[in-house]
Amino acid sequence: MMTFKRIISLMRKEFRQLFRNFALIGIIIYAVTLDPYTAGELTLDLREYSIAVADMDKSVASAEFAARLREPFFNIKRRIHSTAPMEDMLIDGDVAMVMVIPEGFERNLTAREQAPVQMVFDGTNANSATIALSYIAGIAAEYSESVMLERWRLSPDSLDNFPYVRDQTRVLFNPNLNDSWFMVVSEFLTALTMIAILLPAALTVYEKQFGTMEQLMVTPLRVYEIMLAKILTTAVVIILASYLGIYSVIIGAKGIPMRGSILYFTLVTAVFLFASSGLGLLIATVTKNLSETILVTFIVLVPIMFLSGTWTPPEAMPDWMRALIYFSPLTYYLDISYGIFFRGVGLAETWIPLSLLLGLGVLIFTLGALRFRKKFA
Amino acid sequence: MSRLRIAAGNIVAVAWREFREFVSSPLLITLSIISPLLMFMLFCYGFSLDVRNMPFSYVDFCRQTASRQYIDSFLASGFFDLVGERLSLDEVRHDLLIDRTRVGIVIPEDFSRRLARDRNAEVQILINGTNASRAVIVKGYVEGMNAQFNTNLVREFIRKNYAGMDAEFEPLSLLPTTWFNPSLDSNNNLVPGVLGFCIFLFPAMMTAIALSKEKETGMIFNVYTSPLSKFQYLFGKTLLYLAVSMVIFMVLFAITIWHFGVPFRGEFLTLLVLTLLYVACAAGVGLFIAALVRTQVAALLISMIATFLPAFLYSGFFMPVESMGPDAQIISAILPPTYYFSILRLSFLKGVGWAYMLPQTAGLAVFAVAIFALAMFFFKKRIG
Numbered sequence: 001m002m003t004f005k006r007i008i009s010l011m012r013k014e015f016r017q018l019f020r021n022f023a024l025i026g027i028i029i030y031a032v033t034l035d036p037y038t039a040g041e042l043t044l045d046l047r048e049y050s051i052a053v054a055d056m057d058k059s060v061a062s063a064e065f066a067a068r069l070r071e072p073f074f075n076i077k078r079r080i081h082s083t084a085p086m087e088d089m090l091i092d093g094d095v096a097m098v099m100v101i102p103e104g105f106e107r108n109l110t111a112r113e114q115a116p117v118q119m120v121f122d123g124t125n126a127n128s129a130t131i132a133l134s135y136i137a138g139i140a141a142e143y144s145e146s147v148m149l150e151r152w153r154l155s156p157d158s159l160d161n162f163p164y165v166r167d168q169t170r171v172l173f174n175p176n177l178n179d180s181w182f183m184v185v186s187e188f189l190t191a192l193t194m195i196a197i198l199l200p201a202a203l204t205v206y207e208k209q210f211g212t213m214e215q216l217m218v219t220p221l222r223v224y225e226i227m228l229a230k231i232l233t234t235a236v237v238i239i240l241a242s243y244l245g246i247y248s249v250i251i252g253a254k255g256i257p258m259r260g261s262i263l264y265f266t267l268v269t270a271v272f273l274f275a276s277s278g279l280g281l282l283i284a285t286v287t288k289n290l291s292e293t294i295l296v297t298f299i300v301l302v303p304i305m306f307l308s309g310t311w312t313p314p315e316a317m318p319d320w321m322r323a324l325i326y327f328s329p330l331t332y333y334l335d336i337s338y339g340i341f342f343r344g345v346g347l348a349e350t351w352i353p354l355s356l357l358l359g360l361g362v363l364i365f366t367l368g369a370l371r372f373r374k375k376f377a
Numbered sequence: 378m379s380r381l382r383i384a385a386g387n388i389v390a391v392a393w394r395e396f397r398e399f400v401s402s403p404l405l406i407t408l409s410i411i412s413p414l415l416m417f418m419l420f421c422y423g424f425s426l427d428v429r430n431m432p433f434s435y436v437d438f439c440r441q442t443a444s445r446q447y448i449d450s451f452l453a454s455g456f457f458d459l460v461g462e463r464l465s466l467d468e469v470r471h472d473l474l475i476d477r478t479r480v481g482i483v484i485p486e487d488f489s490r491r492l493a494r495d496r497n498a499e500v501q502i503l504i505n506g507t508n509a510s511r512a513v514i515v516k517g518y519v520e521g522m523n524a525q526f527n528t529n530l531v532r533e534f535i536r537k538n539y540a541g542m543d544a545e546f547e548p549l550s551l552l553p554t555t556w557f558n559p560s561l562d563s564n565n566n567l568v569p570g571v572l573g574f575c576i577f578l579f580p581a582m583m584t585a586i587a588l589s590k591e592k593e594t595g596m597i598f599n600v601y602t603s604p605l606s607k608f609q610y611l612f613g614k615t616l617l618y619l620a621v622s623m624v625i626f627m628v629l630f631a632i633t634i635w636h637f638g639v640p641f642r643g644e645f646l647t648l649l650v651l652t653l654l655y656v657a658c659a660a661g662v663g664l665f666i667a668a669l670v671r672t673q674v675a676a677l678l679i680s681m682i683a684t685f686l687p688a689f690l691y692s693g694f695f696m697p698v699e700s701m702g703p704d705a706q707i708i709s710a711i712l713p714p715t716y717y718f719s720i721l722r723l724s725f726l727k728g729v730g731w732a733y734m735l736p737q738t739a740g741l742a743v744f745a746v747a748i749f750a751l752a753m754f755f756f757k758k759r760i761g
Contacts, residue, residue, distance in 0.1 A: 023675035031682050041702025042690055045510045048699045065549075075699070090556055091727050093719065096697070109548055116550045123558030124722045126566050128697055133553055134517060140549050141524055147548040152539065163492040163530045165447065166499050167523040169516055172473055174506030182508045187686070194681060202674040210594075290590065290673045292405060294582060294681075299412045306419055313511065315430040315458065315479075321423045339476060342507045349475050 006221055010229030011236075014203070018237065028237070031191035032245030039187035040180035040254055049132045052078035052095040054086070059106035065117070066101065068139050074132075090122045097121045097132060109147060173259075173342045181256050185341050186334075188245050190305065192238065193330055196273055197301050198294075199234045200280030205293045208284070223373055231277040238273060239266060250341075259344030268336050268350075271358050275329040278365030285371040304328045329364070332357035387605050391613025395587065399617060409583060413575045413625050420571040421564070421637060430458045431515060433480035434472045436465060441489035447500065448482070450526050456518050469503065479505045479515055495534065557726040568637045569721040570694040572629045576652070577659045577714050580622045581684045582677070584615055584663030589676035592667065607753050615660045622656040642728025651720050651734065654741045658713040659684070661748035668756040688714040716740040 019025060053066050053076055069076060077095050080086070086098045100118040108115035119136065121129045149155070174181055204227075207213040216226050242265075250256050279300060287293045306312075307321065308330035314322050325331045332353040339345035347354070399405060433451065437444050451457045460478050463469045469481035483501035491498040502519055506512045558565045588611075591597040600610055633639050662684060667676045688694075691705055692714035698706060709715045716737040723729050723737075 021672055021675055023670035024672065024678060027675065027679045027682055035682065035686065038704055038708065039686075039690060041705035042696060045513045046700070049697070050699055091723070091729055091733060093722075114550050115548060116552050119551065119553045121553060121555045121561075123555035123561050124566055124726045125697060126558055126561045126563040128700075129555060130561055130563075131514060131517075134521065137551065138517065138521060138524070140551050141521075141528075144547060144549045145528075151548075152535065161495060162497070163495050163534055164497050164527050165492075165523055165530070166497050167502050167520060168499055169502045169504060169519060171504045171506040171512055171516065172470075174509050174512065178509055182510065187690075190686070191682065194685075195678070198678060198681070199674075202677060206674060288402075290586060290677060292402070294586060294677050295405070295409060295412050298582075298681075299415060302412075302416050303419055306423060312424050313508070315432055317423050335476060338507050339474075343474055343476070345474060 003222070003225060006225050007229050007232070010221070010225060011233050014229055014233040018203075018233065028195055028241050029244065031195060032188060032241045033249050035191055036184045036188040036245065037249050037253060040184040042180075042183050046073045046128065046131050046135055048075040049073060049097070049128060050075050050077040050095045051097045051099055052076075052080055052086070052089055054080045054083055054098060054100045056081075056103045057101050057105035061106035061109055062101045065105075065143055066099070068143060069099075069136070073135055086120065090120065093122065095122075096125065096128065112151065180254065181342070184250060184254050184256065185338065188250060189334055189337055192242055192245070192269075193276070193305060193333070194301065195241070196234070196238050196276040197279060197304070198297055199237070200231060200277040201283045201287075201293050201297055202280075202290065203230050203234065204281065204284035205287055205290055208288075224369070227281065227369065227372060231273075231281075234277060234280075235270065235273045239269060242266075242269060256341070258341060260340030260346060264346055265337065265340050268333065268340070268354060268357075271354065271361055272329060272333040275357065275361035275364050278361065278368040279329075281368030281372050282364065285368070285375045304330050307331065308334050326356075327360070329357055329360045332360070384606075384609055387609040388613040388616070391605065391610055392616040395614055395617045399621075409579065409621060410625065410628075413579050414628065417571055417575050417629055417632070420574070421568050424567060424571070429456055431456055431480060431518075432458050432460045432478045433482065434460045434463050434469055434478050435482035435484065436463045436469050437484045438486040439484050439488040439490075443489040443492050444484045447484065447488075447526060450522055451482070454518075454522055456522075473503060473505045476505065476507065479511070480519060492530070564637055565639050565726060566722070568633050568639050569725045570718055572626070572633055573655075573714060573717045573721050574688055574692075574694060575629060576622050576626050576656055577688045577717075578681075578684050579625065580618050580656050580659040581663040581666075582680045583618045583621070584660045585667045585676040585680040586663075586673060587614055587618070588664055588667035589670065589673045592671065593673050607756055611664055611749070611752060611756065615657070615664065618660050618663075619653065619656055622659070623653065626652050626656070639725055641725050643724030644730045647731045647734070648720070648724045651717070651738060651741065654738070654745060655713055655717045655720075658741055658745045658748060661745055661752060664752040665748050665755070668752045687712055691715070692718050694718050710740075711744070713741055713744050716744075 048071075051069065051074055053069075055062050055066060066076070078089065080089075080098075083098075083100060089095050089098065098120045100120070102116060102118065105115050105117070107113075117140070119133075121133065123129055207216065217223075243262075246258065246262065246265075251258055280297075283293060283296050283300065287296050307325040307328045314325055317325070335353050336345070336350045336357075339350055435448055437448065452459060457480065460472065463472070466483055469478075469483060472478040473481050481503040483503070485499060485501075488498045488500070500523070502523075504512050504515055504519070555561055591600070605613075634641055663676075663680055666679050666683065670676050670679065687708065691701070691709040692712055693709065694714065698709050698715065701709065720734050720737050723733055727733075
């Protein structure tokens with residue numbers, strides 16, 4: 001009972017200290033609201049891929065083909081009449097690709113000859129170039145199909161009497177393929193994670209740096225009480241911040257349907273915070289001042305964020321990295337969180353990753369607490 | 378002349394003091410060199426936007442040659458990784474629900490029968506839309522696979538039923554060539570990009586911490602009472618971190634060239650000068666943040682959130698700037714990494730010099746001057 005009271009008073013001290021720091025509160029609010037909001041404008045999909053078309057044929061067929069490179073995927077930014085300006089345009093980055101339709105394009109098609117189309121890509125952004133090429137290959141295949149049908153004197157409807165596989169593609173969980181959904185939520189979770197790992201470490205080392213830790217030590221307070229108060233304070237701040245982000249930006253401004261239960265999300269966040277504060281404690285025991293803390297935190301945080309599959313899905317990683325991600329608590333946290341936000345999963349579907357997260361948390365926390373005691377008690 | 382000498386002396390003195398403090402912390406030295414290096418290696422090895430090995434599962438209610446061929450075409454493409462064959466639609470959906478797979482294929486019972494009777498057959502393809510950008514790409518691949526399967530079916534059919542028709546013929550032929558990076562090796566873009574990313578974060582964070590530490594511990598009062606001008610103090614403090622960052626740059630540059638084999642075709646000296654300008658922008662961001670806030674914790678969190686995510690997301694490293702929305706494009710036009718990434722691409726892959734980099738240089742210079750001026754302005758206010 002005494003312990004409980006002491007922790008409560010310590011938490012009041014922590015809260016007072018924290019809320020006096022307007023800049024800190026400001027950046028936390030920014031990180032969970034405005035930051036995810038603008039991230040919603042980012043996309044990994046092909047958008048406005050800028051191209052220049054050199055149509056040397058100037059025929060109906062060539063114009064029709066070029067017109068198939070449509071918005072929002074492509075943006076025909078320049079129309080040129082010779083290939084002379086091509087080099088400068090590509091070096092300047094004015095356009096990312098130049099398409100040359102040679103003279104005789106239409107004639108070739110009607111004469112049943114093969115009609116070549118040249119494309120010169122700026123390969124510096126290899127990723128977009130690859131995606132753009134695959135889009136154009138699809139467009140060309142479709143165009144070829146229509147030319148072939150015409151040549152065979154078949155109407156497009158006659159395909160119904162062909163052996164032909166119709167793919168009924170359905171995108172689950174985000175049927176309109178609204179790209180900003182994922183970016184907003186992933187940015188929100190990333191920001192939350194950064195705060196969750198940094199804040200406990202910073203609060204602990206803070207006290208150490210100013211020698212106020214010694215002052216706390218000579219009071220009748222126990223080490224674990226001081227520690228718990230810091231951790232609980234961080235947890236309350238982060239959970240409140242997460243509600244702010246969810247209600248104001250995710251559900252509010254962006255209108256993303258939150259399919260799962262917010263209560264379950266809170267539970268998962270709490271379990272994750274358990275692991276991340278253990279990590280914070282661990283870091284605080286090895287560093288002397290804040291500059292060191294930030295560097296150690298960075299060394300720990302970056303691999304953790306990186307290995308969580310936020311930026312690179314596990315299947316695109318090298319095998320050794322794929323094995324490592326199972327040791328990162330963030331992997332499980334993000335896994336379950338995306339599930340809650342987009343697929344509406346609950347405890348029934350995610351009890352395995354949740355218990356793994358809890359296990360990792362217990363392990364890290366015990367380690368952190370043991371070291372903390374040794375160092376300060 | 379002598380006033381200039383005194384000013385230079387003051388700056389050197391501040392820089393020397395900062396240097397002494399830096400070398401007295403072995404952990405700090407090790408970490409400020411090792412953490413950028415570690416981050417660099419991790420990103421270069423593990424970061425990939427390639428869509429490959431996509432996990433999928435399927436249920437085949439037909440179980441005939443044609444349906445097996447259809448599944449085989451997915452397996453053979455190399456883009457998809459089979460998680461397992463399922464016995465019901467629910468199992469396929471469950472795989473998607475728990476994120477075990479990205480694609481689920483459902484082949485109906487009449488698939489082979491309909492194709493054999495020269496009729497259309499339907500296949501249901503379910504895509505996990507959690508990450509929409511990837512889902513779009515996956516959808517493209519799936520439709521491509523399906524189109525290829527159909528082309529073969531139609532050709533076969535034409536050959537059988539319409540003798541004398543040129544079933545093998547392809548009217549359009551695409552002749553793609555790629556400049557600057559002919560093999561479309563994504564490392565050639567990624568590795569220099571990560572380099573630029575790393576040498577933006579660390580100078581900013583180090584200067585933010587260095588300045589806010591003095592403010593918070595009250596050591597700054599020694600500076601207030603000294604004859605140092607604000608400029609001398611801020612500049613002297615920054616010098617060390619500029620030097621450290623340039624060392625890191627050299628190390629990462631060497632790894633980029635020799636370890637990752639990225640070709641460097643441009644002018645090294647030009648790149649070196651522009652890198653110094655870029656690193657100065659980063660250090661200025663750190664000073665500005667530290668001038669604004671009172672505590673180290675705040676300076677630390679702000680500098681991390683203000684540099685890490687924007688440099689990563691808005692700079693064109695991750696996705697082309699033209700693909701972004703209007704607000705994001707404004708952010709990207711302000712950020713130094715946007716200009717620096719363009720300089721890196723021009724230097725490494727396009728192999729052009731100074732003459733092509735004037736707008737980028739101007740962008741960096743304007744930012745550097747502005748951010749230092751802002752830092753000085755706000756720093757001064759605090760003294761008064």
